Amino acid sequence: MPLTRGHGDAGTRGMFKNIILTGFMGVGKTSVGTRLAKDLGFTFIDTDSLIEADQKISITEIFSSFGEPYFRDVETRIIGQVLENENQVVSTGGGAVIREENRAAFKEKGMTVCLMARPEVIYDRIKHETHRPLLQVAEPLAKIRELLATREPFYRQADIIIDTSDKTVDGVIAEIRGKVRYACC
Secondary structure: OOOEOOOOOHHHOOEOOEEEEEOOOOOOHHHHHHHHHHHHOOEEEEHHHHHHHHHOOOHHHHHHHHOHHHHHHHHHHHHHHHOOOOOEEEEOOOOHHHOHHHHHHHHHHOEEEEEEOOHHHHHHHHOOOOOOHHHOOOOHHHHHHHHHHHHHHHHOOOOEEEEOOOOOHHHHHHHHHHHHHHHHO
């Protein structure tokens, strides 16, 4: 079954070949993306994993050795390469939306689904993880709120927005599938 874009103006109509998951860290992009891809018979792609494979070091090491601007350059290049393919569910890093070039590629090459969650829920989900370089600060919850406030206008540009705070992975997938079905009919 071909998936189609929403029922907005001519610029948002037409076929799309990928589902691109955006949203802050800890909102469920990987958990939802792997299952959604399997359900659709698509390939799951995690851009952060591809960045680490490309650079042969962890994202934490990229940030500490080369800085965030370097990381964002690599991320944009990887996203461009990934979106040359079709029939994928692509999980992007939480900050990928801050670059206009990435947002334009998302719009051109797929339907963008932004997963969101309340700051406290995000913190609870990721508080024991040590591979989140932007949260290696004294007050991680305050940093989450700050980053969310900065990124929210970009997240809000997605075709579909789903709050995962109080939902299971199955519930989020059902909502995505329902909204995609609604958007295409």
